[in-house]
Amino acid sequence: MRQLRAFLAVAGHRHFRRAADALHLTQPAVSRLIADLETELDVRLFDRSTREVVPTEAGRYLAQAVARVLDELDGVLAHARTQADPLRGRVRIAAVPTVSAGLVPACIALCAARHPSLDILLRDQNQAQVLDAVRGGEVDFGLTVEPATREEFDAETILRDPFRLVCRDDHALAAHPSTTWRTLVDEPLVLLDYASGSRRLIDAAFAERRLPMRVALEVGHPYTAFRMVEAGLGLTVTPALSLDALRPGLTVLRLEPEVRREVTLLRRRARSLSPPAQTAWDAFREVALTLA
Numbered sequence: 517m518r519q520l521r522a523f524l525a526v527a528g529h530r531h532f533r534r535a536a537d538a539l540h541l542t543q544p545a546v547s548r549l550i551a552d553l554e555t556e557l558d559v560r561l562f563d564r565s566t567r568e569v570v571p572t573e574a575g576r577y578l579a580q581a582v583a584r585v586l587d588e589l590d591g592v593l594a595h596a597r598t599q600a601d602p603l604r605g606r607v608r609i610a611a612v613p614t615v616s617a618g619l620v621p622a623c624i625a626l627c628a629a630r631h632p633s634l635d636i637l638l639r640d641q642n643q644a645q646v647l648d649a650v651r652g653g654e655v656d657f658g659l660t661v662e663p664a665t666r667e668e669f670d671a672e673t674i675l676r677d678p679f680r681l682v683c684r685d686d687h688a689l690a691a692h693p694s695t696t697w698r699t700l701v702d703e704p705l706v707l708l709d710y711a712s713g714s715r716r717l718i719d720a721a722f723a724e725r726r727l728p729m730r731v732a733l734e735v736g737h738p739y740t741a742f743r744m745v746e747a748g749l750g751l752t753v754t755p756a757l758s759l760d761a762l763r764p765g766l767t768v769l770r771l772e773p774e775v776r777r778e779v780t781l782l783r784r785r786a787r788s789l790s791p792p793a794q795t796a797w798d799a800f801r802e803v804a805l806t807l808a
Contacts, residue, residue, distance in 0.1 A: 520582050522549040523561065527571050527579040584654075604633035605792035610649040611659035612713060613737055615779055616640040618757025619659070619675070622803045627796055634792055642736075643713035650782055656793035657783040659800070661713040661755070668785055674804035675779040679718065680759065681769040682742060683751045694770035697725055704732035704750035706741045714777055718753050721775045742766060757807075779804065 525535035526546065536543040554561050561575035571579055594606045611620050620638060627634050639649060643660055650658040651668060661677075681700070683689050689699065708715045722729050732750045735741050738758035745752050746765055755777060759768060781800055783789060789797060 519549045519553040519556075520586065522546050523553055523575075524579060524582060524586070526550060526562065526569060527575060530569050532569060588654075604631075605790065606635045606637060607790075607793045607796045608637045608639070608655040609657055609659065609796065610639040610641050610646040610655045612643055612646055612661055613640055614712075614714065614755050614758045615659045615661065617738075618755070618760060619779065619800070619803065619807070623796070623800045626799050626803055630799075631795060634795060636796055642711040644711065650784060653784065656789060657781055657797060660780050660782060661777045662717065662780065669782040670785055670787075671780050671782040672801070673778045673780045674801050675808055676776040677755045677757050677779055678774050678776045679714075679721070679753050679771055680756050681751060681771050682745055682754055682759075682762070682766050683769070684745060684748065685765055685767050687751070687767070689751075689769060690767040692769065694772050696772050697721060697727060700729075700751065700753075701727050702730065704730055706733045706735060706744040706750040706752045707731055708738065708741065708754075709734040709736055711736065714755055717775065717777050 522535065522539060522541070525539050526532060529535045529538065532546055532550075533543050536546045539546065550561065557578075559574045560572055561578065563570045563572055591606060591608065609620075616638065624636050624638070627636055639646075639655060641649065643662075646658040646660050647669075649655045681689070681695060689695050707718060710716070719729070733741075733744055735744065738752070738754045739761045741752040741754060742761060742763070744750065746763070753771065757779075762768070781797060783797075
């Protein structure tokens with residue numbers, strides 16, 4: 517374990533002295549640990565120069581694998597230590613970006629106020645990555661924007677988040693509190709790309725009404741879409757949870773008929789949550805209820 521932790525420190529810092537400082541060890545001690553590990557594995561893990569230490573191909577592979585294993589081991593040990601206290605421990609969650617920005621901060625703040633010994637770690641990832649993280653047991657639970665398959669996950673929908681239209685204040689539509697999907701047919705649209713779970717729902721809303729879409733730009737995050745709208749490059753359809761990132765100069769309109777996406781908590785099928793994770797799960801449900 518000491519060899520592996522020293523190896524990860526050197527791989528991360530690309531420097532023996534900085535790695536030694538981070539580990540509170542001497543540089544010769546770290547060098548010896550790396551040398552012992554290379555001897556034990558019979559493979560060179562680093563290419564060394566006077567200015568930098570660079571992992572070899574074998575070193576890069578080992579760093580990725582060992583980081584996951586040690587992270588999981590730390591979680592197992594932390595979980596074992598906190599079994600007597602459901603309000604103390606580490607909880608790992610993954611959430612799609614719009615949920616991370618619009619819902620997760622309030623939930624983490626609630627847990628921090630009520631349960632200061634609860635440590636919540638967040639992965640801000642796209643829809644597919646969140647599902648993979650939950651499926652692989654890398655996180656305790658995830659937050660996505662549509663129901664998951666019941667064969668793989670246990671899921672609970674906690675919020676139905678409506679889509680809104682965002683345009684510049686000087687756009688003709690900005691004079692109205694709402695508009696219809698049909699009015700967007702001839703408008704250039706700045707939409708989230710297909711890594712987002714929301715994009716499929718937006719496409720479906722147009723398809724169900726047999727309306728063509730004029731997609732001018734595809735972006736990875738609502739914040740980027742808002743900046744594009746500010747620049748006069750089009751309008752954007754975005755979840756209401758993302759609207760906290762708006763700046764002056766943009767107007768929000770209701771889209772009628774209203775289309776909502778389902779914000780869903782999910783965990784691996786037939787797997788119970790640890791007591792700390794269950795506490796965090798319940799906090800998300802509570803905050804979502806206030807938003808609803």
